[in-house]
Amino acid sequence: MGEGRDGMRICYLATWTASTEKMAKYFAKRGNEVHFITFDAPIYDYDPEEVVVHDLRRSGGSPIHRKLLNSVLYRTIRARQEINRIQPDIIHSHYVTEYGIIGLFLRRHPFVLSVWGSDILIDLKGRMGPLILQALRAADHVHCDGRNTYQAVIEQGIRPPKVSLIYFGVDTGIFRPDPPDEGRLGEEAGPVKRIISTRMHRPIFDVGTLIEAIPLVLKDYPDARFTIVGGGPLRETFMETAKKTGIDEVTDFPGIVPNSHLPHLLNAADIYVSTSLSDSGLAISTAEAMACGLPVIITDFGDNANWVEENKNGFVIPARSPQALAEKIVYLCKHPLEREQIGMNNWLKISEEYNYYREMKKIAVVYSYLMNGGGK
Structure with missing residues (x-):
């Protein structure tokens, strides 16, 4: 052409x-x-x-x-x-x-x-x-x-x-891992691990499944912390649920974040989660997280299974399964070497293919x- x-x-x-x-x-x-x-x-x-x-x-x-x-x-x-x-x-x-x-x-x-x-x-x-x-x-x-x-x-x-x-x-000049002394990698010795979601708070993205998974994660890994980025009609409901279930103290809801600020939040996290019920191909939000060197846990929709190979790029889980999501989050929290290797694999994959x-x-x-x- x-x-x-x-x-x-x-x-x-x-x-x-x-x-x-x-x-x-x-x-x-x-x-x-x-x-x-x-x-x-x-x-x-x-x-x-x-x-x-x-x-x-x-x-x-x-x-x-x-x-x-x-x-x-x-x-x-x-x-x-x-x-x-x-x-x-x-x-x-x-x-x-x-x-x-x-x-x-x-x-x-x-x-x-x-x-x-x-x-x-x-x-x-x-x-x-x-x-x-x-x-x-x-x-x-x-x-x-x-x-x-x-x-x-x-x-x-x-x-x-x-x-x-x-x-x-994804612009891999913007979405990329921070140097070790600036972001996540420099804090690896600490027990606190941060899990991030950047999908909008609409029914199609099913962020409620992540909210349900948080208490399950905390039972096995009390040092987990959560950043749930985004806005939408369900945001107030999610925040109220977090308060009622007592997870609000370990969960941040920063709202809608300009795309220019997302690399900072992603680099401050250790694991990315997407609970979407429908995707076309690989969601941009997932690709951005992968470009920043995060392992990903995502639902089995779109092209996700083609992009995320088990234990090489993260995990693909069934939709609407808080238990399955919690198990994979806990696994990655407890296995730092695997987590960092998966993150590096993802950065290379997005740089080369997306x-x-x-x-x-x-x-x-x-x-x-x-x-x-x-x-x-």
């Missing part, structure tokens, strides 16, 4: 997350004019730098008004107004169920569509399924971040080169291919 080109005007339709922010900024720094249209609250505060953010959120007074403002029709009309002003060379929507359907109705090309997991693995089977399928077929290119989503798209009759498997990647700059260059090649008439 070539080496990619710059000087384009790119418009993203997406929620402002760590992954979409990194992609937008990558292309802005390459000399492209980058716009970002969103109707959702950002996962954390905007830091757009060279990216022009069009935050089209509106609040309504009555339930009917709010429903109208959140409707696909209204959002499509507002997005079209902005796009008519921007006149982008490429439109790139993220998450089919919301922004992909808006992209479908815009009928502008080239149109790139990124699937995220639940949209293709769950929502496709529901009432939005017909529109999701139309969006997949209307896109000039479908980008997948995991083998499971890639296979799901192919099963809908969409074949390469129209579909690609390209990871969002590099942000290498993956974004592949997206640039897709853009160039479409701009030169490919995909038609």
Whole structure:
């Protein structure tokens, strides 16, 4: 497909997350004019730098008004107004169920569509399924971040080169282990071990399983401490549960943390946990933890079993199993040599196979291919 080109005007339709922010900024720094249209609250505060953010959120007074403002029709009309002003060379929507359907109705090309997991693995089977399928077929290119989503798209009759498997990647210059005298490794002699979770506090990520596992861990390893990063509708519930069960004194809830601060928190931890009930490929949060040299304990979804080999990169456990999670946490707490070797394995694996700059260059090649008439 070539080496990619710059000087384009790119418009993203997406929620402002760590992954979409990194992609937008990558292309802005390459000399492209980058716009970002969103109707959702950002996962954390905007830091757009060279990216022009069009935050089209509106609040309504009555339930009917709010429903109208959140409707696909209204959002499509507002997005079209902005796009008519921007006149982008490429439109790139993220998450089919919301922004992909808006992209479908815009009928502008080239149109790139990124699937995220639940949209293709769950929502496709529901009432939005017909529109999701139309969006997949209307896109000039479908980008997948995991083998499971890639296979799901192919099963809908969409074949390469129209579909690609390209990871969002991790910037291993930022997410990396601290030198031994600065972070976790310099404190190895101490008995206290810190376990971290960085998933959002929403039902799909099942952080409640970690909350349930904490008392079980403390029975076998009283020096365990927990950092549960993130926000969402269940955060207050988790904090209240921690207080009621008496684990609040060993559990921190720092809330939503800017991506720039995450390497510090990860390097202050010893073990990473993800209890998600659905993932597309390898979750970015898991990859970031691996890049910082942490062993990981994650549920058996997405491509997790392909990335995490038992006792080499960490452990893959059944979903909704506090007991299994607690057992693996205790094991890693009690086996420092294995823990550090697993962490080193993970840093090397992400550096070699999940590099942000290498993956974004592949997206640039897709853009160039479409701009030169490919995909038609």
